[in-house]
Amino acid sequence: MxxxxxxxxxxxxxxxxxxIADTGDYRVVITITDADGRTVLCLxxxxxxDFVNAHLMSAAPDLLAACKEAREYLYFDSRAxxxxxxxxxxxxxxxxxxxxx
Numbered sequence: 459m460x461x462x463x464x465x466x467x468x469x470x471x472x473x474x475x476x477x478i479a480d481t482g483d484y485r486v487v488i489t490i491t492d493a494d495g496r497t498v499l500c501l502x503x504x505x506x507x508d509f510v511n512a513h514l515m516s517a518a519p520d521l522l523a524a525c526k527e528a529r530e531y532l533y534f535d536s537r538a539x540x541x542x543x544x545x546x547x548x549x550x551x552x553x554x555x556x557x558x559x
Contacts, residue, residue, distance in 0.1 A: 471516040487502055
């Protein structure tokens with residue numbers, strides 16, 4: 459198994475309303491921090507897609523861990539080894555770890 463290089467879990471997403479000095483408009487600041495308190499992402503936005511994407515990003519370390527656990531479980535099932543499920547898990551894990559395939 460490869461060594462984890464991302465910040466430690468859990469990653470937490472926070473939303474904060476901030477005023478834009480020049481216009482007086484408000485935008486939401488989306489921040490994601492890891493368990494050590496390091497900022498993983500900081501984004502000003504008013505686009506709902508950014509909020510949805512931020513939820514997905516904050517779940518990424520947990521999803522990666524779940525994929526790795528599922529892969530290990532499926533390795534014990536000979537029927538699963540021939541399925542697309544294992545192939546998709548391997549591809550997702552490789553992508554998350556920045557490994558070229």
